[in-house]
Amino acid sequence: MPELPEVETLVRQLRPLLTGRRIHGVHLTHEDILDGVTRRALHRGLIGATITAIDRRAKHALLHTDRQILAIQPGMSGTLIHHVGRMTTALRQYAVLQCELDDKSTLIYRDVRRIGTIRWLDADGWERYATRLGPEPLDPEFTAEEFADRIARSDSAIKKVIMNQRQVVGVGNIYANEALHAARINPRTLASKVSRRKLIALHAEVRRILQAAITSGGSTIRDYVSSAGEEGRFQQSLDVYGRGGQPCRTCGAMLATTHAIDNRATVFCRRCQR
Numbered sequence: 001m002p003e004l005p006e007v008e009t010l011v012r013q014l015r016p017l018l019t020g021r022r023i024h025g026v027h028l029t030h031e032d033i034l035d036g037v038t039r040r041a042l043h044r045g046l047i048g049a050t051i052t053a054i055d056r057r058a059k060h061a062l063l064h065t066d067r068q069i070l071a072i073q074p075g076m077s078g079t080l081i082h083h084v085g086r087m088t089t090a091l092r093q094y095a096v097l098q099c100e101l102d103d104k105s106t107l108i109y110r111d112v113r114r115i116g117t118i119r120w121l122d123a124d125g126w127e128r129y130a131t132r133l134g135p136e137p138l139d140p141e142f143t144a145e146e147f148a149d150r151i152a153r154s155d156s157a158i159k160k161v162i163m164n165q166r167q168v169v170g171v172g173n174i175y176a177n178e179a180l181h182a183a184r185i186n187p188r189t190l191a192s193k194v195s196r197r198k199l200i201a202l203h204a205e206v207r208r209i210l211q212a213a214i215t216s217g218g219s220t221i222r223d224y225v226s227s228a229g230e231e232g233r234f235q236q237s238l239d240v241y242g243r244g245g246q247p248c249r250t251c252g253a254m255l256a257t258t259h260a261i262d263n264r265a266t267v268f269c270r271r272c273q274r
């Protein structure tokens with residue numbers, strides 16, 4: 001389940017391996033993950049293109065080439081793998097997109113359930129697409145004040161608001177649960193009713209948790225494995241996510257689980273998060 005830290009981890013691992021590489025061959029198994037581009041146009045665009053840079057915006061891995069930008073948004077079960085040597089049967093399974101590179105390595109976008117999306121955009125197309133994305137939580141220019149102003153405008157449950165990609169990008173279910181617990185905010189509270197002081201604390205916690213997750217290589221939950229085939233270690237430091245029914249590490253009360261906010265598992269402490 002790649003969230004911002006997992007995509008950032010992938011991008012950091014792939015950057016030295018992919019930058020400067022030329023794409024020799026392309027194999028796409030299914031077209032249902034393409035958005036706004038046909039199989040033909042993607043093939044024609046990618047074959048012969050050179051990867052000039054790789055970075056991340058929200059949960060998209062952006063492969064800049066000397067032609068256009070390949071924007072991959074891994075779905076719940078999606079990941080990017082850099083493979084050296086012959087493709088094995090195991091690797092080929094669920095490899096939706098394979099790009100053969102000029103150093104005989106292969107970049108694979110693997111997605112068991114094919115919920116991810118692949119786009120092929122010119123710079124203007126990407127700019128237009130990116131206008132619907134909210135600010136980056138780790139951008140130093142996105143201050144606590146701005147975060148609080150933005151979030152406080154909404155009358156939805158705070159958990160929904162911080163997971164809304166138009167408000168702030170990259171905060172998925174795991175990190176929303178963790179940040180709200182650390183900032184001692186009940187996930188159900190309407191964003192407009194959360195105190196300014198707590199919103200400022202939440203901004204700091206979102207940043208701290210995402211940063212820590214990046215440092216430890218992301219969380220490995222279900223199918224996510226980083227491009228080097230290593231499992232992320234951050235899930236070991238999760239305080240609430242996946243710990244419903246277990247004692248709160250802050251106060252010892254039993255953590256509660258609800259699906260009533262957004263149909264996803266929300267784990268929180270009734271005592272710490274009032």
Ligand SMILES: [Zn+2]
Pocket residue numbers: 248249250251252253269270271272273
């Ligand atoms: Zn507690």
